[in-house]
Amino acid sequence: MTAAVLAQVVVSGALMGLVYALVAYGFQLTYATSKSINFGQGELVMVSAFVSLSLVNAGLPYGLVLPAGMLFGALLGLFVERAGVRLALEQKSEGWILMTIILGLFFLSAAENVWGRDDRPFPTPISSDPIHLLGVDITPLEISVAVGVFAVMGLVELFKRVTLLGKAFEAVSADRDAAELMGISARRAIMLSYGLSGMVAALAGILVSPITTVGPTMSSTLILKAFSVAVVAGLDSGFGVVVVGILLGALEAVTSLTVGSGWREAPGLVLLILALAVRPTGVFGKATIRKV
Amino acid sequence: MICRRLAALAVILLPAIASAQTVKLALTGPFTGGSAPMGGSFRDGAKIAVAEINAAGGIQVGPVKMKIEPIERDDEAKNERGALIAQELASMSDLAGVIGSVNTGVVMAGDKHFQEKGITKIICPAAGSKSMTQWLDPKVPDLSIFRFAAHDGIQSAMVVEEAINRKFKKVMVFFDSTNYGVSGRDDMLDQIKKQGNKLEIVAQEKFNIGDKDMTAQLLKGKSAGAEAVLIWGIGPELAAVSNGMAKIGMKVPLIGGWTLSMSNYIDNAGKNGNGTLMPQTFIEEPITPKAKAFIDAYHKAYSVARIASPVSAAQGYDAVYIFAAAVKQAGTTDSRKIKLALEDLKEPVPGVITTWVKPYAKWDPNNVESHEAFRREQVVMGMVKDGAVVFGNDADRQRLKKAAAGTKGR
Numbered sequence A: 001m002t003a004a005v006l007a008q009v010v011v012s013g014a015l016m017g018l019v020y021a022l023v024a025y026g027f028q029l030t031y032a033t034s035k036s037i038n039f040g041q042g043e044l045v046m047v048s049a050f051v052s053l054s055l056v057n058a059g060l061p062y063g064l065v066l067p068a069g070m071l072f073g074a075l076l077g078l079f080v081e082r083a084g085v086r087l088a089l090e091q092k093s094e095g096w097i098l099m100t101i102i103l104g105l106f107f108l109s110a111a112e113n114v115w116g117r118d119d120r121p122f123p124t125p126i127s128s129d130p131i132h133l134l135g136v137d138i139t140p141l142e143i144s145v146a147v148g149v150f151a152v153m154g155l156v157e158l159f160k161r162v163t164l165l166g167k168a169f170e171a172v173s174a175d176r177d178a179a180e181l182m183g184i185s186a187r188r189a190i191m192l193s194y195g196l197s198g199m200v201a202a203l204a205g206i207l208v209s210p211i212t213t214v215g216p217t218m219s220s221t222l223i224l225k226a227f228s229v230a231v232v233a234g235l236d237s238g239f240g241v242v243v244v245g246i247l248l249g250a251l252e253a254v255t256s257l258t259v260g261s262g263w264r265e266a267p268g269l270v271l272l273i274l275a276l277a278v279r280p281t282g283v284f285g286k287a288t289i290r291k292v
Numbered sequence B: 001m002i003c004r005r006l007a008a009l010a011v012i013l014l015p016a017i018a019s020a021q022t023v024k025l026a027l028t029g030p031f032t033g034g035s036a037p038m039g040g041s042f043r044d045g046a047k048i049a050v051a052e053i054n055a056a057g058g059i060q061v062g063p064v065k066m067k068i069e070p071i072e073r074d075d076e077a078k079n080e081r082g083a084l085i086a087q088e089l090a091s092m093s094d095l096a097g098v099i100g101s102v103n104t105g106v107v108m109a110g111d112k113h114f115q116e117k118g119i120t121k122i123i124c125p126a127a128g129s130k131s132m133t134q135w136l137d138p139k140v141p142d143l144s145i146f147r148f149a150a151h152d153g154i155q156s157a158m159v160v161e162e163a164i165n166r167k168f169k170k171v172m173v174f175f176d177s178t179n180y181g182v183s184g185r186d187d188m189l190d191q192i193k194k195q196g197n198k199l200e201i202v203a204q205e206k207f208n209i210g211d212k213d214m215t216a217q218l219l220k221g222k223s224a225g226a227e228a229v230l231i232w233g234i235g236p237e238l239a240a241v242s243n244g245m246a247k248i249g250m251k252v253p254l255i256g257g258w259t260l261s262m263s264n265y266i267d268n269a270g271k272n273g274n275g276t277l278m279p280q281t282f283i284e285e286p287i288t289p290k291a292k293a294f295i296d297a298y299h300k301a302y303s304v305a306r307i308a309s310p311v312s313a314a315q316g317y318d319a320v321y322i323f324a325a326a327v328k329q330a331g332t333t334d335s336r337k338i339k340l341a342l343e344d345l346k347e348p349v350p351g352v353i354t355t356w357v358k359p360y361a362k363w364d365p366n367n368v369e370s371h372e373a374f375r376r377e378q379v380v381m382g383m384v385k386d387g388a389v390v391f392g393n394d395a396d397r398q399r400l401k402k403a404a405a406g407t408k409g410r
Helices: A003-034 A041-057 A062-090 A095-115 A140-162 A164-174 A176-181 A186-212 A220-233 A240-258 A266-278 B002-020 B036-055 B079-090 B104-117 B152-165 B179-194 B215-223 B235-247 B263-273 B289-302 B310-330 B335-342 B394-409
Strands: A131-133 A136-138 B022-029 B059-061 B064-074 B095-100 B121-123 B145-147 B170-176 B200-207 B228-232 B254-256 B277-280 B380-385 B388-391
Touching: A003 A041, A003 A062, A003 A136, A003 A140, A003 A164, A003 A186, A003 A220, A003 A240, A003 B215, A041 A062, A041 A095, A041 A186, A041 A220, A062 A095, A062 A186, A140 A164, A140 A186, A140 A240, A164 A176, A164 A186, A176 A186, A220 A240, A220 A266, A240 A266, A240 B215, B022 B036, B022 B079, B022 B310, B036 B064, B036 B095, B036 B289, B036 B310, B059 B310, B064 B079, B064 B310, B079 B095, B079 B104, B095 B310, B095 B335, B104 B121, B104 B145, B104 B179, B121 B310, B152 B179, B152 B228, B152 B254, B152 B277, B170 B179, B170 B215, B179 B200, B179 B228, B200 B215, B200 B235, B215 B235, B228 B235, B235 B254, B235 B263, B263 B380, B289 B310, B310 B335, B380 B394, B388 B394
Parallel strands: B022 B064, B022 B095, B095 B121, B121 B145, B170 B200, B170 B228, B228 B254, B254 B277
Antiparallel strands: A131 A136, B059 B064, B277 B380, B380 B388
């Protein structure tokens, strides 16, 4: 096995890993403010991808499809918060677990009925012809994934640190009760986090679709990997997911190459078990003292 | 009072009388889901034949002409649905026969119910070897299951033959981890041995349903110097392989089973699919008058510019005609008698693929070909070109044209 082959596999895997990281980031956003997770996040990715595909087919230029798709994702995220999460949180119950799963199933059925069950290609103006870079073949499409992931995560993180609204978001994440005493509306911050999370999911869908095709089950494996990434990285670490995502993607590809293609899924599960056993708060997570 | 009783009797009897006038033919297959391009095209092709036969007044069954009444069932490519549908159909007392099934798993789950009740079933277009070889047992002296598809045995032989003809020496064998993929790999390895070990297998890799990134496996093949990829899998994953090959600059042909002609392969692979080779029983090119008439009728009836799976559509069409010929010869809608007629069809049946002369023989539990209609000569090599399947070798096109001209002269 030559070094060039290994490098190629690592790069291809790492780029897929960035998509895991982006979806995992969506988990983190909502967990930070509300300590709840949208278990239907994968369906948000899928439905947003389908809506964007319809927009492309309707003749909208790609430059407009991207923001329109993300806006749709944000609205869908807000809908999930309102319909599935808010009441449960107000009653301090864990009902959001079931509700988000149910909403996800609902989106899945709806997509199957509206768009059918077939996998479809997602046309994009970005070329998929490989360019040779430092001994590795990489397509502009893959580069666009990397650029998109870093851009949106960078912007969201910047928003949280610089703007007033973002600081309110951070305050609720740090200590909800204290933030409310300071006059910050936790409910708004949670709504914001779900909107952002939906937007991130939509972007993941739009970025990954030209590579993987669009279908109702497109995110079923993606979401499991993303969940592993989020848990391993820690549910409150911003850029930890990027590191773990890249690592997991590359590890999967290398395992597939060296051990055998049947073992591809193993590293994710092993990492998950190890992380839960050794560092339940995640590798990059902060251990917080819970006052009882 | 009597009047009312008579009326009630009429209500009960009338449908019975009405149904006695039709030939009930079940069409089953996945009409939704990943296999839908094949199931849907099969059904639509079969229904064109049904419509043509009915428009001409129906099938001459003894003294009367009877119309075909198609009964459609969607098995969703799910084994358990297939078993349920088979049970339901097998319990119908007046069913003349069944044509259908795309997925080998569905065949394995359902067909025993038809065999038990002696209901004639023509498997079409499922190609997995096991669907028929499961009955190779001296304890099955009589079989009501037939197949109308180029089975994997023929296909894998052609795939290996094509690689040898194209002077390839080193090949990569690539397959999905389902029953279909693994048995396809076994068939191919078997054929490589049978055809004189002229191909060196430099890599043998597998992938799972739903996999999108095939880079790692393909790189193994590329670095070992594979000159062709012999592949067995289903549409979406095949497309991922094709796109993965383009990405790493692996410019060698993909040769494999007929699933490489599925629209969800051709559409998702786009220009990367060009040059892919696979065995086909029908190419959507109007090279004979019969083929032209069928293609035009299909495009018009379903308002499409391209048949999603031309092979499935043409096989569905021909299978209905063969079944109708058997009903006519049997002179009854009794499924057991139709089976006997199928095993000994006196008249040649002109179809869109070829003119079928004695496609089946009496079931021989030692020879699966007795209930297989297709032989090597009815299958051609197809090639993907700009979003459609065309003839891979011009010799095949000329051969079919000649054959069609020959039958016209007779």
